Amino acid sequence: TQLLEQSPQFLSIQEGENLTVYCNSSSVFSSLQWYRQEPGEGPVLLVTVVTGGEVKKLKRLTFQFGDARKDSSLHITAAQPGDTGLYLCAGKNQAGTALIFGKGTTLSVSS
Amino acid sequence: NAGVMQNPRHLVRRRGQEARLRCSPMKGHSHVYWYRQLPEEGLKFMVYLQKENIIDESGMPKERFSAEFPKEGPSILRIQQVVRGDSAAYFCASSPVAGQFSYEQYFGPGTRLTVT
Numbered sequence: 129t130q131l132l133e134q135s136p137q138f139l140s141i142q143e144g145e146n147l148t149v150y151c152n153s154s155s156v157f158s159s160l161q162w163y164r165q166e167p168g169e170g171p172v173l174l175v176t177v178v179t180g181g182e183v184k185k186l187k188r189l190t191f192q193f194g195d196a197r198k199d200s201s202l203h204i205t206a207a208q209p210g211d212t213g214l215y216l217c218a219g220k221n222q223a224g225t226a227l228i229f230g231k232g233t234t235l236s237v238s239s
Numbered sequence: 240n241a242g243v244m245q246n247p248r249h250l251v252r253r254r255g256q257e258a259r260l261r262c263s264p265m266k267g268h269s270h271v272y273w274y275r276q277l278p279e280e281g282l283k284f285m286v287y288l289q290k291e292n293i294i295d296e297s298g299m300p301k302e303r304f305s306a307e308f309p310k311e312g313p314s315i316l317r318i319q320q321v322v323r324g325d326s327a328a329y330f331c332a333s334s335p336v337a338g339q340f341s342y343e344q345y346f347g348p349g350t351r352l353t354v355t
Contacts, residue, residue, distance in 0.1 A: 161344075163346075168349075170243075170330050170346035170348045170349050171282070171346045176343055225287045225295035226272060226284035226295060227284065227332075232281060
């Protein structure tokens with residue numbers, strides 16, 4: 129069974145701090161996606177990582193895919209209140225027909 | 240370019256009634272996926288459809304739930320004889336037909352179903 133485990137489950141920080149959230153699995157994924165979801169809305173795709181060791185940057189967000197394609201991390205530099213939300217990682221199941229989601233990291237950034 | 244559209248955004252049903260949730264995929268997307276989100280369980284896959292075909296329904300409950308994606312019109316997720324445990328947020332996602340980014344799914348805003 130493919131599972132994605134995210135940590136920490138909750139993170140509460142002050143504006144300006146840096147943070148890293150993790151997405152781990154014992155299974156290999158061909159790609160991983162990161163989404164951000166705000167209350168009452170659907171997940172919004174942030175990035176897809178495909179190649180082992182790949183690093184992608186999106187403004188203050190840095191995404192890394194592990195060399196073995198079993199894990200990924202999201203690093204946020206100088207967090208802002210607008211970064212508040214639920215961060216989800218997801219990967220395609222073995223059949224390629226659906227996304228498997230981690231339970232997410234709920235981030236709260238206060239000013 | 241309009242995103243994935245879902246309606247209604249909120250739906251209240253009494254136990255035993257039927258719930259119909261609609262989803263229109265992004266323009267140019269012909270693959271539709273339905274997911275359910277419960278507070279303690281996260282997002283769970285339910286069903287994957289292409290036009291007029293169900294490709295994978297391994298996540299659908301065996302009874303009361305059905306889905307379709309007709310040649311014309313939106314995809315429909317139908318829940319018959321709803322129970323309180325069906326209360327959840329239901330999300331639809333769509334992806335391109337094929338190609339480099341066919342693994343990327345784009346989500347709608349969801350339908351929040353409340354069963355009273």
